[in-house]
Amino acid sequence: MDTPTLFAFLDHLAIAVFAVTGALAASRKELDIVAFCFFGVAAGLGGGTLRDVLLGELPVFWVAQPAYVVVAVAASVLVFFTAHVFYENWSRYRLLLWADAVGMAAYAVMGAAKALAAGAPAIPAMVMGAMTATFGGVIRDVVAGEPSVLLRREIYVSAAFAGAAVYVMLIGVGAPFWAAAAPGATVAFVIRAGALARGWSLPVYRPRPGRDVDRV
Template sequence: MDLGFSLLQVLDIIGVAVFAATGALAASRKELDIVGFVFLAAITGIGGGTLRDVLLGETPVFWIRSPQPVLVCVAAGVAVYFLAPFIEYRYRLLLWADAIGISGYCVMGASRALEAGASPTGAIVMGIMTASFGGIIRDIVVGEPSVLLRKEIYVTATLAGAAFFVIAVRTGLPFWPAAFGGSLIAFAIRAGALAFGWTLPGYRSRPGRDFPPR
């Protein structure tokens, strides 16, 4: 049995489940019905993986080849629908669940890209896009400010996780330690941003220069 491939499958399902839960949590904040919960869970859960497969030319995409991802999204949407009334700080939970999702998905997206023959740079970019796209779709659909526009570090965490993984496997580190290390780094950075407000310096506009008339 190929342990690397098995881990990819596990990461894929975990990523789908966690992102689906964030979509359903967003639905709870908008007080949607159960169909809305399942719909948002599905588009969030499979959004990043769909973009990944389309860009890598792996068609039909993963959730068409196997019903498991869609069933996981449905289960997550229904579960959150019944459990959400008992969750007091749903937006906070959404952010932490999203942090878990991006940590696994940035590694999984990078790994899929390497398997497809992408360059190390391309694999890192694919990891970032795979981890971010589902959350972007979720926020656009529910009309929430995108997580990408929050001041806390977000994309940088996926960049660090994907880069560690790609560099590690390229230098000969076995798949399991590389994947675990990349996911842990991504989560630690995003968790630090949520817990301590870590940010990167923002752009500060300055007045334009006045040039003397000629």
């Protein structure tokens, strides 16, 4: 498989996985198939849309290539008819979080790759990778009325940024696409998986006692 074909395959795969998380959110609300598709499209295409708008890449990718919308809708319809199969052993939210971890890892790399292809420097490309990988999940949670995944204590955005950073750095030293994409996605997924399985988190802000106004 040549690099452009592999790039396109991984891009569609990432969108399909994120669409699955959107459809799973709809299943938690016990909505109809149209809502499944709406949630899936919003989650699958949201991050990439933000990336293209910020990069000035217009029209955005799914307007230029409607096949991306078809992939998101197909993934959502599949979940509508099969989600119950997995719920015997997995809670709905747990399944959503792990599917989100897979999509986040793939999208972190693809977002960074598209940013580099658009001419973005290394650091902005890393940021674009993290934003692409996480914004779809934010849209999904807002639309579903769920607590945002960003508000969970476990590491999330940092995992996406780490994966994007690994990809960008490897590309910077001359690695081919697949040799940079695989480690980048793996790093993002492993960090997020550790966060989900072991509760990994970064130090949080702790409020400090207010100053005594009577003291000079």
